[in-house]
Amino acid sequence: MAGIFIGCGKDRQDNSNSNGQTTFTVGFDAEFPPYGYKDDNGEYVGFDLDLAQEVCNRQGWNLVKQPIDWDSKDMELNSGTISCIWNGFTMDGRVDDYTWSSAYIDNSQVVVVKSDSSVKTLADLAGRVMVVQADSSALAAFTGEEAEDKNKELCASFASLQQVSDYNSAFMNLEAGSVDAICMDIGVASYEIKARSGKFRMLDEHVSSEQYGIGFKKGNTQLRDEVQETLNEMLADGTFNKIAEKWGLEDSICLGKEGADAVMKSETQAQASQSAAQQFFKVVGQLSSGMAASLGIFVLTLVFSLPLGLLIMFIRMSNLKILRAISKIYISIMRGTPLMLQLLVVFFGPYYLFGVSLSYSYRFYAVIIGFSLNYAAYFAEIYRAGIEAVPAGQREAASVLGYTGVQTFTRIVFPQMVKRVLPPVTNEVITLVKDTSLAFALAYTEMFTLAKQVAAAQASIMPLFVAGLFYYIFNFVVAWFMEKLELKLGYYK
Template identity: 65%
Template structure:
């Protein structure tokens, strides 16, 4: 009975280890806001005295922690002191692991990143040196090695965007500026002579100098002055207001000053009874994220220099400049545009976005471009009118206006009848692929937007022609999330200002679209068809370059994507290989429910497309839990999705390898007195590793190619980048170069795995 219970407990613990990381990775943490329960979690750097540190008794103490304890006592909360890795403070806060960052936290330069209390401490950045160093002023630091804490206010004062010219010039004179993880390491380096000075907060400097005896001194010159506040997750004004009100009560009854005197900071206090926090508005977030198809010239695409450019992106940049916003250009997978918009990953869809048929699905600006759906054919095809398409293979982009014009609910009877005469209507992912098919003869015609057609025809030489007959006319607008009228109105007003002063027309002329513009000062759509205007090579910004220059340019751009693919590859292996071993253990567990549960997970991971799993991991938190998706989560979702998928495959490979070891070896090990763990790691595991290596090699090689599936959630890796460059330069060369990169990548992987296999061959 005891042995049975031991096996049960072991199996449960093993299952917890297996499912714990999966659940924690996929389920957004509930905000630790101190309101859903009475626990108030303070995130702090445990090596930052006198604000927060571990004393001689092993207790976390400090000025900020004493303030936090008093705030909790007055609100009936339980204080939890949570030491954090300072570089991970934002992830801790945004994930809900902590309620706030309260640890001598500098507000300057971070005003828009957090929801802040009013400042409560005035602080300066100073320089500490050894007394016998001979350094008495800032100029003496020339040629010296200076230490500073990573991601600290002192580092920002020397190298940040808002650093003064004097500080930048001073920093340029240093022999080296070394970033350290904590001030204890910094002072050890200073005492040993490894560094000559430390730049740091004055409060911490006073504490360290007093604590470490008569060895160090502070220079009189200051690098900068700043203020400390308490940082909450952006938008968490309710909890911030409670803490702020409590601090003011403590100030009124003298408790705040008593705590400050205890820690020798009474002269640094700047909190006053008149301090009241101001409500935040949506305008605090000045980043405007435009979602666009990066293979849709001339509206949005990647040019020869690797930059995202286009008519719509130029308009967006001008709108942002006039509103003081920061433009972020976010390439998206077009079929996922609605999920991107509704999840909050992008602010709008601005990319030759057809309004017709979608009027009730988005909050729209008024139309700004009149567009027509046209047909492009090869000049030598003999096709001169729409009726000639009978019996032909026609290509169209998936989820495009051209597809809707031919097969949609609002398609005209003429177009529906025309589509019935086609031999086949093929949907393609992008127009570059469509033109490759048209040029090769795989399709006979392409239905597409007139603006894109003009660009492609002008870019690809004298091979193609546009039919005079139009399939339909439509209008382009900017689509916002349904109900987001406030942002829509700001953008609309700015576009009208640009129209009034002529900027709108200038941008349209730059891209050869001046005859397609329909925006008017009174917000009325102008009637009329779009004229078919040819866009010459100068208007598209294309340059005549030699083959070698183009090859080098493309290779340089793809190298960036290769790095992203490498990161996906190595991190997937790092997580999936050990996780697969745990899954294999669960798969062979003698407890039936655990075995069934793991078997179900494996069947899901192996039985559904990896692309679908990536979509679920990325968008699931929003649609299931209402969590706001951050920019960084896109990459995390890629790694989580890949790791969970490949862990299932590796688990089955491990299981086959373990079960291939003869039972007699288990029995022999038992006779020799080996424990179960010794038997596994000394007898079974080495043989398993040798036996499964060919199968693991196959999976690893497959992983190299599967990294391209990250495009499903708009993460730009090498293949996605190659498609974007190919679309912009209207050439297949980037795809060939990407293929060479993949081949070399796999060749190296196969070579390394073969060497490992030979090393593990006992008989070679």
């Protein structure tokens, strides 16, 4: 609600600091060189950030460089947390979604492959796996409403079109062999190829051409005009060209050229509207495949992690010190490192450790393996706590009565352990439902990732609310089922 009020409160998206100086907050992708990225000194630098700094210097503003999740850029802009999106931001396919500056850079979408790849032309990409950044102009070039027919046909020929959150992940996938090519902006491609020591090359054919502009909140013409006027001044006195030369982009400048301000002059406020109910059911349909993917991860993780946790628990309680030590180290690593990192290790480990090329199908298996190994460690400790809560006298009494060790465990200890561990196991199961969203670290599209992509494409927060509703309902059902099971096993009460 606060975000809505802030977004509707005023058109001019800037604020003032304690000194009364206007704050100009630029939203950018911090992994998009040479337009915006973090250098070796830990500073945010880039062509667009230098332009923004010069604009602020001339206007007397205080520049705030705000890295953002690219999938959430529209929510950042509409809520007023950033003043504009300035980061190699493609105008094509987004003309009616923002108030635009004049185009200032001509750009093309190109394809990057391994240096030793057999792919020489775009036609050679048939039957291959292509990867793009989520909600990027490369994705729009293949699947957008304004995509050219030739690119749609090319996309249809791919074995698969995958999406990742950033280009570093894309290059890791390409190097490991899990994808065959990356489609990306030519400026970023040139920088990455140069930085990665000749491991990759760029195809001569371009997928599409486009222009970059600065995106402001729809209707915020006041701030746009102030920034545009300053950019024109920088172009006139040569400052704009000097900054472009610094970043090797002097040949791509289009600011001031004929047609560069066509979008800015012809912008319209008209947008097709739908009722809330229509939007809701449309979004549910779009997210259905992601819901199925999340459910698949959830079910298969439980199927493998619950019994695996029991096995690890036995090892943890073994009389052999070496086995106990190994299980302790395993549990420590699984609980002490991020699940996202573990997923990356499971997926990329075979390539970087043993040089084994990865197939596309391994992506799903890596997700299940990573989740199962992680949750098994937590379940093992929960099981151990449940067993140790059973009084030792019961095991001693069973031994006196002639029960074997297996009989004692299965008939006396295990049933009581199950009743005791149900509440903490329920907590872990509920957490698992939400953790399925981490599968996107391996470019596996589950529901929340799909919701972010749809939200970015529609410039609407509705898909995220629908995803949240799904998580809540699913967790409510899980909690209800586990509560009924807990009551059923609570016969001792």
